[in-house]
Amino acid sequence: xxLRLLKEFIxxxxxxxxxxxxxxxxxxxxTFLLKxxxxxxxxxxxxxxxxxxxxxxxxxxxxxxxxxxxxxxxLVTLGAIIIAVPLSIACAFYISEVVQGKAKDILKSGIEMxxxxxxxxxxxxxxxxxxxxMKKVLNLPTGLTALSGSxxxxxxAMPTIISISEDAINAVPKAYKExxxxxxxxxxxxxxxxxxxxxxxxxxxxxxxxxxxxxxxTMAVMMLSGNAAVIPSTLLExxxxxxxxxxxxxxxxxxxxxxxxxxxxxxxxxxxxxxxxNVIADIFLHRNKK
Amino acid sequence: xxxxTASKIIVKQLSIWFGKVQALKELSxxxxxxxxxxxxxxxxxxxxxxxxxxxxxxELEANFRVSGEVLLDGEDIQKLSPEILRKNVGMxxxxxxxxxxxxxxxxxxxxxxxxxxxxxxxxxxxxxxxxASFLWDEVKQRLKESATKLSGGQxxxxxxxxxxxxxxxxxxFDEPCSGLDPVxxxxxxxxxxxxxxxxxxxxxxxxxxxxARVGDRSAFFLMGELIEFDKTQKIFTAPADKRxxxxxxxxxx
Numbered sequence: 010x011x012l013r014l015l016k017e018f019i020x021x022x023x024x025x026x027x028x029x030x031x032x033x034x035x036x037x038x039x040t041f042l043l044k045x046x047x048x049x050x051x052x053x054x055x056x057x058x059x060x061x062x063x064x065x066x067x068x069x070x071x072x073x074x075x076x077x078x079x080x081x082x083x084l085v086t087l088g089a090i091i092i093a094v095p096l097s098i099a100c101a102f103y104i105s106e107v108v109q110g111k112a113k114d115i116l117k118s119g120i121e122m123x124x125x126x127x128x129x130x131x132x133x134x135x136x137x138x139x140x141x142x143m144k145k146v147l148n149l150p151t152g153l154t155a156l157s158g159s160x161x162x163x164x165x166a167m168p169t170i171i172s173i174s175e176d177a178i179n180a181v182p183k184a185y186k187e188x189x190x191x192x193x194x195x196x197x198x199x200x201x202x203x204x205x206x207x208x209x210x211x212x213x214x215x216x217x218x219x220x221x222x223x224x225x226x227t228m229a230v231m232m233l234s235g236n237a238a239v240i241p242s243t244l245l246e247x248x249x250x251x252x253x254x255x256x257x258x259x260x261x262x263x264x265x266x267x268x269x270x271x272x273x274x275x276x277x278x279x280x281x282x283x284x285x286x287n288v289i290a291d292i293f294l295h296r297n298k299k
Numbered sequence: 300x301x302x303x304t305a306s307k308i309i310v311k312q313l314s315i316w317f318g319k320v321q322a323l324k325e326l327s328x329x330x331x332x333x334x335x336x337x338x339x340x341x342x343x344x345x346x347x348x349x350x351x352x353x354x355x356x357x358e359l360e361a362n363f364r365v366s367g368e369v370l371l372d373g374e375d376i377q378k379l380s381p382e383i384l385r386k387n388v389g390m391x392x393x394x395x396x397x398x399x400x401x402x403x404x405x406x407x408x409x410x411x412x413x414x415x416x417x418x419x420x421x422x423x424x425x426x427x428x429x430x431a432s433f434l435w436d437e438v439k440q441r442l443k444e445s446a447t448k449l450s451g452g453q454x455x456x457x458x459x460x461x462x463x464x465x466x467x468x469x470x471x472f473d474e475p476c477s478g479l480d481p482v483x484x485x486x487x488x489x490x491x492x493x494x495x496x497x498x499x500x501x502x503x504x505x506x507x508x509x510x511a512r513v514g515d516r517s518a519f520f521l522m523g524e525l526i527e528f529d530k531t532q533k534i535f536t537a538p539a540d541k542r543x544x545x546x547x548x549x550x551x552x
Contacts, residue, residue, distance in 0.1 A: 191385055
């Protein structure tokens, strides 16, 4: 009897520990980032950092303005969302509502396989196919542009958005659809007036997860978007994202120098952005549940 | 010519298969205008398959096959578009299927889908339909609230209003009271009896007492076959077939 109670106690505490660990890790990561980045903010004000138009971390005098990087990240992300979200939702509907039988299984597992391709491989494929093609077709000085990055990132986000949206659409009670059809709805009317509506919270969550993946993605975007830290005016110019900056410069920054700390500061900004996306997604989900 | 006594629906030699299983075997019967036909029978007797054939919901299943004919006002339903057919032949399901939107939108959903946009006309249809199912007084103050907040019985009557809003000719009820308490059941039955004046109603039910209460004529299905089809009073007092009697008395099913 006592042994059983002891076992119960241990298991309970273990589960509690695993639960608390995930929260603890997030807090630890954030404090580490903050500790490394905070000394930078003491040197250069937050306003100059975020609002500054020039990123010349190793010239003399150094300039640490990350506005071009933030805009680069936003532009590439926005492009990727515009490409990926409508396509993914349409694809999810096709898989769950239109195609049947074996083709459905093949499509489903194929899309899940897509998610497993390493981003560096996708970046590589982009460099040898997409980039020269863009240069030729759009007659640009270089194919390494924000648009190239957006297209590739969009492709990368699609499997996540498709498979989660598809689950959400499948979870819509069959009764809703039959109810709509029994009222004389066409298949399409039943789909866009009832099924989409009922699956909306799931579709939004899926899109947010996709966006999260896009904004945090580093490798492919670094290979494809040209890495010029200037404020972009169109999608057809090279841009540099926050993530690519950290990845490209961490290796060469002098340990303990201002440049080194500035990269941590970028990390904080990135963390805040993704945190905000999550919060917005959460608010949306809860509002829809009511 | 369609006259008062003519049959609204004529079913000829109707057989239905799902894969290798035959759900309905060469069924023939006629349904009059302005009557309630109640269909009774144990599980797997083909009642629901029969009902779902009348508005062609069966064809949503992948491995479905059909032979025979169903005529609505003398016209083969397979030749109509399913959307038009389902507008004229409304259906109420076993579990109330309110759509996740407001009460008003639930009722106006059908008419809007079929192209009615005028707000005044829609308002009229909503009020009229809700009144016909005895729901108007209970919900008129809160038409904008979510329909999912209504009680089960209210939801079912909302579904009836939603179907009525399309001004159908035939209404199919698929065990409409199986999830309802006795008071709500009585209300639904009351509205059915009222609706019968203007509509042809086919009621599939597992509740033989309900069939006896509201049906003008009754059909007894067993294993996909029509065993007996007669005036409700006759079926429940002096059935011709022994199996009908046994089912009604509760010996099986």
